[in-house]
Amino acid sequence: MQKIDGPRRIVRLTGFGVLAGSLILGFGAVASNAEDVPTAAATPEPTSTTTQPPVTDKTPAPAASTTPKASVRAAATAPFGPSYPVTLETNFSRPYKAISKSSNSDFSLLNDLERLIRGSYKDPRTGKTRPASVRRANTVFMSISRMENSHRVGRELIRAAKAGVKVRVIHGKASQSKESRALQRALKKSSLRDSNFKICRKGKSLACLSGLNGAIMHSKILLVSNTFTRDNKPAKGAIWSGSANLGGPSGERTYNNGLTVYNDKKLWVQTRRMWDDMYAERNVKNDYLGYIKKHRSRYGISETERKKFGYTRANAVSGMFYSNLANVTIYATPIRATPTNGKDPVLNLLNRVVPDDQCRIRLQENRFKYRRIAVAQKLVQLADEGCKVSGVFFEDDLKVNRIAHCQMHIRVCRPILDVFKTSSRRIEAAWAKPHDKTIMVEARLRKNPLNPEEVAIDGTSPSRWPSSGIRTKLVQAGSAALTGSNLVVSDEITTETTDPAVYEDYLQHWKAILKSKEIHNYPY
Numbered sequence: 001m002q003k004i005d006g007p008r009r010i011v012r013l014t015g016f017g018v019l020a021g022s023l024i025l026g027f028g029a030v031a032s033n034a035e036d037v038p039t040a041a042a043t044p045e046p047t048s049t050t051t052q053p054p055v056t057d058k059t060p061a062p063a064a065s066t067t068p069k070a071s072v073r074a075a076a077t078a079p080f081g082p083s084y085p086v087t088l089e090t091n092f093s094r095p096y097k098a099i100s101k102s103s104n105s106d107f108s109l110l111n112d113l114e115r116l117i118r119g120s121y122k123d124p125r126t127g128k129t130r131p132a133s134v135r136r137a138n139t140v141f142m143s144i145s146r147m148e149n150s151h152r153v154g155r156e157l158i159r160a161a162k163a164g165v166k167v168r169v170i171h172g173k174a175s176q177s178k179e180s181r182a183l184q185r186a187l188k189k190s191s192l193r194d195s196n197f198k199i200c201r202k203g204k205s206l207a208c209l210s211g212l213n214g215a216i217m218h219s220k221i222l223l224v225s226n227t228f229t230r231d232n233k234p235a236k237g238a239i240w241s242g243s244a245n246l247g248g249p250s251g252e253r254t255y256n257n258g259l260t261v262y263n264d265k266k267l268w269v270q271t272r273r274m275w276d277d278m279y280a281e282r283n284v285k286n287d288y289l290g291y292i293k294k295h296r297s298r299y300g301i302s303e304t305e306r307k308k309f310g311y312t313r314a315n316a317v318s319g320m321f322y323s324n325l326a327n328v329t330i331y332a333t334p335i336r337a338t339p340t341n342g343k344d345p346v347l348n349l350l351n352r353v354v355p356d357d358q359c360r361i362r363l364q365e366n367r368f369k370y371r372r373i374a375v376a377q378k379l380v381q382l383a384d385e386g387c388k389v390s391g392v393f394f395e396d397d398l399k400v401n402r403i404a405h406c407q408m409h410i411r412v413c414r415p416i417l418d419v420f421k422t423s424s425r426r427i428e429a430a431w432a433k434p435h436d437k438t439i440m441v442e443a444r445l446r447k448n449p450l451n452p453e454e455v456a457i458d459g460t461s462p463s464r465w466p467s468s469g470i471r472t473k474l475v476q477a478g479s480a481a482l483t484g485s486n487l488v489v490s491d492e493i494t495t496e497t498t499d500p501a502v503y504e505d506y507l508q509h510w511k512a513i514l515k516s517k518e519i520h521n522y523p524y
Contacts, residue, residue: 071499071500077310087233088502089260093107107151107152109242110251120163121163124228138224142169143170143219145216146180147247149248170279210285210333211284212334214489216491219278220243221241223275239330240258241330267321269300270316270321286336287336289335289343290336299316300314310325318450328497329451333491335488345450346375349439352446354443355386362507363440363482364440365436366434366437367481368391369481391429392430393411393412393431393522395433396410410429429524432516437478438476438509457470458470475503476494
């Protein structure tokens with residue numbers, strides 16, 4: 001079992017790194033059923049005996065003691081003061097053997113979420129409860145898709161509420177469970193100072209933002225206004241987003257990832273406004289990007305603060321949330337996207353790639369459905385032009401789930417695989433138990449048309465970005481699978497970053513899954 005609780009090395013960076021706009025995007029109009037992972041079943045072996053080259057990486061997988069690093073971004077003036085540098089942390093769950101038994105659970109990622117919540121009411125340096133004035137001024141806001149068989153996180157939300165912290169939880173209506181109902185009852189007790197558990201209701205929509213028929217709330221977000229980093233440093237405005245639900249089959253027994261941003265005021269204000277929109281069930285139809293652009297003055301900081309702290313822009317001019325200090329973009333859906341209108345962040349990313357013999361693209365995905373066939377076609381084009389493309393996808397054990405997911409053991413629809421077959425350079429495929437929604441790219445990237453703010457990792461401004469591209473390592477991750485519905489119709493969130501330390505952490509996560517119990521190369 002891969003763990004992340006141990007000593008970590010701090011990587012200090014200077015200058016402005018950057019990142020591009022991004023939430024993995026679909027383009028269908030029909031929402032999928034509430035996601036995620038089946039409860040349990042034995043793992044079948046592949047039925048075909050056809051062989052193919054294995055999915056491999058030259059660098060060996062990390063030892064079990066490998067831990068993520070924190071990346072500290074230097075700025076002329078830290079937005080929350082010199083004691084609060086902008087910092088990024090990754091977290092992962094990596095069970096060696098997934099799904100089949102609860103004893104195989106890896107609580108690393110969920111324990112980290114508990115730590116963030118615990119910091120709202122308890123000082124980890126002393127083990128003592130924080131002053132009442134701090135607790136009462138603190139906020140913990142969370143959105144989750146599901147939490148059946150959950151053994152973590154909910155208990156810390158209750159403890160924070162009992163300690164006087166303002167606690168808010170949004171849960172998906174489509175996937176309630178006895179555990180979610182128990183948390184709802186606990187947070188709605190009249191004895192608590194200020195807590196609530198909300199299920200969005202918008203007619204036939206099961207989402208908070210989207211009002212379209214069949215949409216679901218699928219965002220996984222945790223916002224804590226005052227907490228601590230993993231190194232027990234005081235932190236303001238902690239923003240976590242990732243792929244993990246709180247339930248055992250997802251958050252504990254499959255591969256998952258998350259990214260936490262601390263002390264970035266602009267990103268905090270923007271994400272809090274998004275949370276407010278979700279909680280208020282804003283009527284954005286299926287164009288949240290347009291809604292943000294129309295009300296962009298709400299999503300940012302003052303011009304005076306922008307100049308003081310060195311941000312590129314004060315608010316969300318393009319509709320996405322971006323910080324050149326954190327080197328992170330947050331992209332929220334639903335938005336109107338098609339394969340050709342330029343709004344799909346996945347296609348946007350792949351269209352930026354300048355292929356050569358050093359280009360490398362890795363996908364670690366829970367689902368890849370036929371409505372995203374344009375993504376498959378672009379991957380084939382890049383492979384034909386020199387990029388090495390590999391994917392690890394989810395192996396479905398239960399027949400009931402296979403009916404909902406392409407009628408196949410692997411959650412990649414047959415039309416996607418048929419497109420892969422047309423490549424002159426084989427696109428490697430394997431299956432295991434990833435609940436991740438991640439794409440890693442090492443390539444020369446052109447200027448980002450979706451994010452005119454994006455500064456290159458070497459500090460190059462958008463106006464000076466060369467047409468030949470800049471060599472970049474980029475991670476795109478979050479809650480949205482490669483389906484048509486998850487981002488066009490439903491509420492989702494995805495992050496994108498070009499921070500080198502974050503990329504290295506995700507690369508180690510990729511290599512670890514290649515050593516997991518269930519990994520098989522998939523013949524197609």
